[in-house]
Amino acid sequence: MQKIIIIKYGELSTKKDNIGYFLNTLKNNIKEVLIDEEVNISLDIGRMFIEVQEESIPKVVAKLKKIFGIHEIIVGYKDLDFTLDALKENTLKLLEAKDFKTFKINTKRSNKKYPYKSMELNNLIGSYILDNKKVKVDVLNPEVIFNIEIRQKEILYYDMKIKGLGGYPVGTLGKGLLMLSGGIDSPVAGFLAAKRGIMLEAIYFESPPHTSENAKNKVLALATILSEYSAKIKVHIVNFTAIQEAILKNIPNDYLITIMRRMMYRISEQIALKNKCLVLINGESIGQVASQTLTSMNCINAVVNMPVIRPVACYDKLQIIDMAKNIGSYETSILPYEDCCTVFVPQHPVINPSLKKACEYEKLIDYEALIKEAILNEEIIYVPLKEEAKYQDIL
Amino acid sequence: MIYLDYCATTPVAYEVLDTINKVTKEYIGNANSIHSLGRKSRDLLNSATNQIANIFNVSPNELIYTSGATESNNMALIGVALANRKKGNHIIVSKLEHPSIYSICNHLETLGFEISYVKNTAEGLIDFDDLKKLVRKETILVSICAVNSEVGIRQPLKMIRQIIKKENFGTIFHSDMTQAIGKVSVNLHDVDLASISAHKIYGPKGIGLLYKNSNVDMVPLIYGTSKEENNYRPGTPSLPLIAAFSKAIRLANNDLEKKERFITLLNDKIVNHLKKYPHILINKTNYSIPHILNISLMDVMSEPFVYALEKKEVYVSTNTACSSKELSTSVMAIYNDLNRAKHTIRISLSSLTTTDEVNRFLQIFDEEYSKLSNLK
Numbered sequence: 109m110q111k112i113i114i115i116k117y118g119e120l121s122t123k124k125d126n127i128g129y130f131l132n133t134l135k136n137n138i139k140e141v142l143i144d145e146e147v148n149i150s151l152d153i154g155r156m157f158i159e160v161q162e163e164s165i166p167k168v169v170a171k172l173k174k175i176f177g178i179h180e181i182i183v184g185y186k187d188l189d190f191t192l193d194a195l196k197e198n199t200l201k202l203l204e205a206k207d208f209k210t211f212k213i214n215t216k217r218s219n220k221k222y223p224y225k226s227m228e229l230n231n232l233i234g235s236y237i238l239d240n241k242k243v244k245v246d247v248l249n250p251e252v253i254f255n256i257e258i259r260q261k262e263i264l265y266y267d268m269k270i271k272g273l274g275g276y277p278v279g280t281l282g283k284g285l286l287m288l289s290g291g292i293d294s295p296v297a298g299f300l301a302a303k304r305g306i307m308l309e310a311i312y313f314e315s316p317p318h319t320s321e322n323a324k325n326k327v328l329a330l331a332t333i334l335s336e337y338s339a340k341i342k343v344h345i346v347n348f349t350a351i352q353e354a355i356l357k358n359i360p361n362d363y364l365i366t367i368m369r370r371m372m373y374r375i376s377e378q379i380a381l382k383n384k385c386l387v388l389i390n391g392e393s394i395g396q397v398a399s400q401t402l403t404s405m406n407c408i409n410a411v412v413n414m415p416v417i418r419p420v421a422c423y424d425k426l427q428i429i430d431m432a433k434n435i436g437s438y439e440t441s442i443l444p445y446e447d448c449c450t451v452f453v454p455q456h457p458v459i460n461p462s463l464k465k466a467c468e469y470e471k472l473i474d475y476e477a478l479i480k481e482a483i484l485n486e487e488i489i490y491v492p493l494k495e496e497a498k499y500q501d502i503l
Numbered sequence: 504m505i506y507l508d509y510c511a512t513t514p515v516a517y518e519v520l521d522t523i524n525k526v527t528k529e530y531i532g533n534a535n536s537i538h539s540l541g542r543k544s545r546d547l548l549n550s551a552t553n554q555i556a557n558i559f560n561v562s563p564n565e566l567i568y569t570s571g572a573t574e575s576n577n578m579a580l581i582g583v584a585l586a587n588r589k590k591g592n593h594i595i596v597s598k599l600e601h602p603s604i605y606s607i608c609n610h611l612e613t614l615g616f617e618i619s620y621v622k623n624t625a626e627g628l629i630d631f632d633d634l635k636k637l638v639r640k641e642t643i644l645v646s647i648c649a650v651n652s653e654v655g656i657r658q659p660l661k662m663i664r665q666i667i668k669k670e671n672f673g674t675i676f677h678s679d680m681t682q683a684i685g686k687v688s689v690n691l692h693d694v695d696l697a698s699i700s701a702h703k704i705y706g707p708k709g710i711g712l713l714y715k716n717s718n719v720d721m722v723p724l725i726y727g728t729s730k731e732e733n734n735y736r737p738g739t740p741s742l743p744l745i746a747a748f749s750k751a752i753r754l755a756n757n758d759l760e761k762k763e764r765f766i767t768l769l770n771d772k773i774v775n776h777l778k779k780y781p782h783i784l785i786n787k788t789n790y791s792i793p794h795i796l797n798i799s800l801m802d803v804m805s806e807p808f809v810y811a812l813e814k815k816e817v818y819v820s821t822n823t824a825c826s827s828k829e830l831s832t833s834v835m836a837i838y839n840d841l842n843r844a845k846h847t848i849r850i851s852l853s854s855l856t857t858t859d860e861v862n863r864f865l866q867i868f869d870e871e872y873s874k875l876s877n878l879k
């Protein structure tokens with residue numbers, strides 16, 4: 109018997125003609141994540157098999173838990189001996205190492221030529237275990253459900269299933285640009301978008317000296333957390349100081365945020381187009397702040413033609429916080445650094461901005477030139493940064 | 504100087520010393536501070552821990568930094584015993600442990616725990632049948648060192664684990680791996696808890712770690728924080744030592760087998776040379792690793808002999824540095840010969856040892872031995 113990791117796909121099985129594309133993307137994503145391991149990945153009907161050194165299995169499973177497109181992760185055993193005796197012996201051997209009182213054998217026979225039916229096998233193997241180990245059968249509520257799958261080429265044995273993240277493999281649906289602010293919502297938005305198979309790039313607006321280097325590092329840390337679920341993330345860092353100062357100087361206070369957001373949308377769309385991103389993604393949640401009312405969204409969204417996805421639009425803040433905790437971004441998100449959107453918040457921002465007024469006010473600044481310059485000077489950082497390279501001399 | 508006491512401690516490797524200097528100077532922030540200096544330190548700390556976790560194939564949150572193996576042993580044995588008291592009060596250790604394990608066990612006995620000492624075979628291996636008999640329902644912990652510090656016996660940890668878990672699945676298995684790391688390859692997945700020290704692998708003194716599988720219940724021995732991450736060892740992390748430790752582990756794990764082959768040659772050379780003396784017994788079995796060579800000088804007191812060699816700038820020890828004044832419990836456990844256990848000399852070798860050093864050592868050894876043995 110060989111210890112092996114088995115992957116089940118779930119939602120992917122709804123795909124028909126292009127399932128091969130989805131599976132190959134998933135396989136490549138897994139390979140990318142396990143780049144440091146010696147792995148052998150093979151595709152089969154309804155399953156993917158990952159062979160690694162036994163010691164590496166816990167580490168590999170922890171990584172697989174963060175890959176979209178996986179429905180279930182199973183650590184089981186593969187064997188090529190189809191005889192009934194082997195089935196009995198292998199089952200006993202695997203169950204002997206476990207501590208339990210009640211169990212049930214659950215056989216599946218996708219190889220219909222196999223001479224015994226599933227129910228017969230359950231009985232035969234179950235009674236062999238009863239003869240050899242002091243345990244009882246409980247078909248309703250067993251402590252251990254031991255699965256045996258009789259497949260065309262091999263037999264699989266397993267009892268533990270670990271739930272995967274589900275969703276589609278990242279990259280199968282193209283690329284999107286995530287507006288990453290450093291708050292709680294945008295990383296969650298990125299996570300949800302990635303879950304639907306969107307490969308992420310991220311954009312962050314910094315405004316030194318009003319925002320600190322810490323704020324930027326925090327956003328990179330958040331992008332790094334997201335990259336564990338997707339792949340390498342290209343982070344576009346745009347210096348927003350000149351635009352922000354121009355807005356502060358020239359725009360009436362209540363429209364500061366509205367105009368600032370319109371500028372950010374414009375820049376994001378241009379960078380998205382340049383980088384072949386098909387959508388913008390952000391963490392706006394309806395009604396959360398003044399710039400996220402429906403009228404504000406209309407007024408701000410009007411500057412772009414590209415679809416804007418707001419994955420957390422309809423969630424409560426508490427739900428979003430729960431998701432952030434599960435993703436692992438919450439602790440980083442709540443670090444107390446000012447970002448662009450929070451440094452100069454007016455006392456009373458307009459809640460229902462008018463598109464007409466916004467367009468009028470914008471004429472007060474030469475934003476086209478400023479935007480062009482900001483995009484020209486963008487800084488690009490890929491996360492995750494390679495650790496060894498980072499501390500080569502020290503570690 | 505000829506240093507042949509590498510099992511007591513090792514000199515700090517040049518590259519490791521560099522790291523201590525650099526990190527002390529450049530990473531002044533407290534890794535628990537939230538400002539940029541603190542975060543810079545925290546980032547390095549995380550990378551250092553990740554590197555160790557990767558080398559040993561475990562998760563970074565399963566590693567707890569301590570002051571060294573003695574503290575790790577305390578944390579493991581006492582922490583697990585107190586946390587699992589409701590499940591039972593029985594603990595098993597071998598007769599080949601480091602003295603710290605026995606001191607801890609004595610303390611645990613005063614707290615109401617029962618200690619059993621598992622027998623070993625004449626070859627020094629754990630007696631599997633005896634172990635099987637000893638493990639029972641109340642057994643909460645077994646502690647067996649990976650490599651014995653006096654005679655260098657290497658235990659088959661995987662097999663021992665299987666025996667323990669078959670008898671009682673809930674029994675926790677700890678191993679003091681201090682003398683194994685950097686000498687032979689180890690697999691932390693063979694055990695639930697493992698103690699490791701930096702100063703035996705050319706790292707600094709004052710830093711070690713305890714590997715604790717995330718499924719093991721353990722209570723902390725010292726308190727000082729509400730943060731979960733360093734729950735077991737609160738306080739400001741010693742970043743220079745931790746970074747140095749991480750580097751030392753990485754360096755020590757390079758070319759393990761090649762180094763071992765070289766050291767085997769040196770060991771053989773010494774053994775072949777000493778064979779000519781009828782009153783010198785070689786305390787070595789098939790399971791001794793070559794890095795540790797234990798001999799008994801039956802006609803010479805070992806302590807004066809160590810001092811005599813020292814005058815010629817040759818440094819060896821009687822048994823472990825932690826119990827130098829007593830008889831060798833390990834030699835006693837294996838050979839059951841009081842005289843033999845009283846007269847031990849431990850020579851420990853490193854890949855830094857040269858053939859010239861060994862030749863010179865043997866020459867001095869001959870001179871001093873003939874002087875002292877003629878006194879009788």
